[in-house]
Amino acid sequence: MFLDIKNLSVSVEGNQILHNFNLQINIGEVHAIMGPNGSGKSTLANVLAGKEDYEIHSGQIIFKNQNLFDLNIEERAKQGLFLAFQYPVEIPGVNITPFLHSSINSKLKSNNKDEIDNIEFAKLLRLKAKDLGIDKDMLKRSVNTGFSGGEKKRYEILQMSVLDPELAILDETDSGLDIDALKIVTEGVNKLKNQNNSFLIITHYQKLLDYISPNFVHVMMNGSIIKSGDKSVAADIEKNGFKIFQ
Amino acid sequence: MNSEITKTIDDINQEKYKYGFVTDIVSESPKKGLDENTIKFISNKKNEPDWMLEWRLNAYRKWLKMKKPIWSNLNIPNIDYQDIYYYSAPKGFEEKPKDLSEVDPKLIETYNKLGIPLAEQKVLAGVAVDAVFDSVSVATTYKGELEKLGIIFCSISEAIKTHPELIKKYLGSVIPTGDHSFSALNSAVFTDGSFVYIPENVKCPIELSTYFRINAEDTGQFERTLIIADKGSYVSYLEGCTAPQRDSNQLHAANVELIALDDAEIKYSTIQNWYPGDEEGKGGIYNFVTKRGLCKGKNSKISWTQVETGSAITWKYPSCILKGDDSIGEFYSVAITNNYQQADTGTKMTHIGKNTKSKIISKGISLGKSQNTYRGNVSFLRKADKSRNYTQCDSLLVGNNCGAHTIPYIESKNSSALVEHEASTSKINEEQLYYCRQRGLSHEEAVSLIVNGFCKQVLQELPMEFAVEAQKLVSISLEGSVG
Secondary structure (H helix, E strand, C coil): CCEEEEEEEEEECCEEEEEEEEEEECCCCEEEEECCCCCCHHHHHHHHHCCCCCEEEEEEEEECCEEHHHCCHHHHHHCCEEEECCCCCCCCCCEHHHHHHHHHHHHHHHCCCCCCCHHHHHHHHHHHHHHCCCCHHHHHCECCCCCCHHHHHHHHHHHHHHHCCCEEEEECCCCCCCHHHHHHHHHHHHHHCCCCCEEEEEECCCHHHHCCCCCEEEEEECCEEEEEECHHHHHHHHHHCHHHHC | CCHHHHHHHHHHHCCCCCCCCCCCCCEECCCCCCCHHHHHHHHHHCCCCHHHHHHHHHHHHHHHCCCCCCCCCCCCCCCCHHHCECCCEECCCCCCCCCHHHCCHHHHHHHHHCCCCCCHHHCCCCEEEEEEECCEEEEECCHHHHHHCCCEEEEHHHHHHHCHHHHHHHCCCCCCCCCCHHHHHHHHHCCECEEEEECCCCECCCEEEEEEECCCCCECECEEEEEEECCCCEEEEEEEEECCCCCCEEEECCEEEEEECCCCEEEEEEEECCCCCCCCCCCEEEEEEEEEEEECCCCCEEEEEEEECCCCEEEECCEEEECCCCCEEEEEEEEEECCCCEEEEEEEEEECCCCCEEEEEEEEEECCCCEEEEEEEEEECCCCCCCEEEEEEEEEECCCCCEEEEEEEEEECCCCCEEEEEEEEEECCHHHHHHHHHCCCCHHHHHHHHHHHHHHHHHCCCCHHHHHHHHHHHHHHHCCCCC
16 A cells, blocks of 8 residues: 555644544545545645644554654655645745755655756756746746745646655645636646556645546545545535535 | 754754864964053064054054943943953964965965965965964965056055055045044054055956954954055955854954945955854854945945854944945845854945945844844935935844844935835744755755745855855854754
8 A cells, every 4th residue: 555544633732633534545546635624634734744733643644664653744755745735835035946956856865866966957847847838937936935826836736746756745736726727737737647656636626626537536524534436426516515425 | 932943943053163173383472461562562573664553552542541332232241451462473474474385384274174275276266365364464365466457465464564655545544543442442453454455447357355263362353454446446355254162252353444436346245254152152252343435436336245153242334435426335244143142233324425325135043042133324414415225124033032133223314315124023934944844855954945045135245156155154054064
């Protein structure tokens, strides 16, 4: 099993958010998690990424045959776990090029691979940006600084495609996007998708799934998955809302 | 406080000062303490003309009547001026060595360790260096090349003998000897420093640089730098400083005067990395520096850029007097304080001429239990028609035990003057750290990246050769790295 979440219970500041949460993902699969606001979707994403504000009560997460809780945030990232943030934070004065360059090199280094030099990296970044239809002027700006909501999300997808993760978690990447931006984001995912990586796509709306075809759709409510199935589950939600599961 | 930040601070507190070594060399000093005889000793050691000795004694007499400035936001311990050596020279420096073969190999080794090679074939490409060790100038590189262009770049001791007309005209013309007690003290006992003269319409093709090193114990360093850019000329100058790690405090009271004539431009950059004291606040340099530039001619420009990471106490306000019409003054500063360091730094822009412009960008970063103050004074005199100032002060706090203060003074006697002031204070953001770490960067890398980003506006003003060095220095000041 590539990712195995078993009986996970988590709270934040005394409030329990995840209740005996279970999910298995195999390599090469795309999973979508849908759920209303407050169902614990973002908590799940942050617990997977290793954010330290959460209290884990019980359960375990096995990722690539390791206990995920033994690894800190950056170690998980170096192991190929990528989180596309719901609200990417601005880092003024830090240009994307050196930022992503040190990011990719720290990953290569921890996998005992040769680091990539400045020139090669600049080429790679320009190529990936072109693929995603991202203007190269955007590469000259500071990380997320002064970006519109849509630009920030495209920028997350650019980073994802450069870092080429094994497990990509997209936390409501589609929220706040107009249809053009949504297409760019979903095309990015479709281009990157292959037999050697997996996606966990967290979304509030069914719209995203018009462009990405997940193998599984899960409905999450009150901190656990209450229904799993194929794409038809999403269609049900579109038609009847989340309340049919309540 | 969140665990992530606590951990970073712990790492930071383990920071080591990598320039803390001592060179074991025999030095020659007079006895400790200051009186007229000390000054006569220094002047005599340097074979100075009588007028120079008189100038010094005059300053000393003024100093005796003065009190230390008390307006800063600093806790300055009483300095016992009788417990300091005022002159220290490696033995055998009665005359500056003619070439490096006459210099004690230990000294050359010291500068190699500091990353400042003095041998011509190894000198930094495109940078001429004057190296000052305790009280004397050890070597000046690239001198011959510069002479062909008529540029004078030598130690000030040498200039007093070889170019008395320029010294008499300009020394003390921007910072009067009686300006305040540290300037009077420096004028009385200054030992060495650099002198630069750029002739009319010459653009100095390489960076000029002075490297100051305090080695001897209980020794004050009082250097004096004088830079004159004649009409239409340009020069970029950089100073760097380090000192050994010692438990006692050492005094550094420098005076730097810049003069830019019509259409001339001086760019002065400082990377100050004096020993800051240990984690308990013991030891470190007291850095009381007076730096002032005079835009004397029309359309002249003086630009100060400083990266201040060291010293136990920093008291420093590089200033511009904008006398010539259309002249420009700029001040770009990064000041990082950690542990028990105190910094009170900023600038003074005095607009006298018409259409004068000044720009101030200050970035203060406080860590540990340190206090970091920006103090600025922008004034417009009566005739400074249509003059402008733009000030931006940003402070970044790391942890909960440090302080950042911004104290701007603005005085205007001219109604057409325009002043803009922006200030911000922020803390290193948890979300930023999380974001960087999710991309595979370690804690320290993330903090260093965020702080470097915060300082970018200033760091990019440094000459290319030093920008990378400054970035590293910023990182070292933050990391647990020994470098």
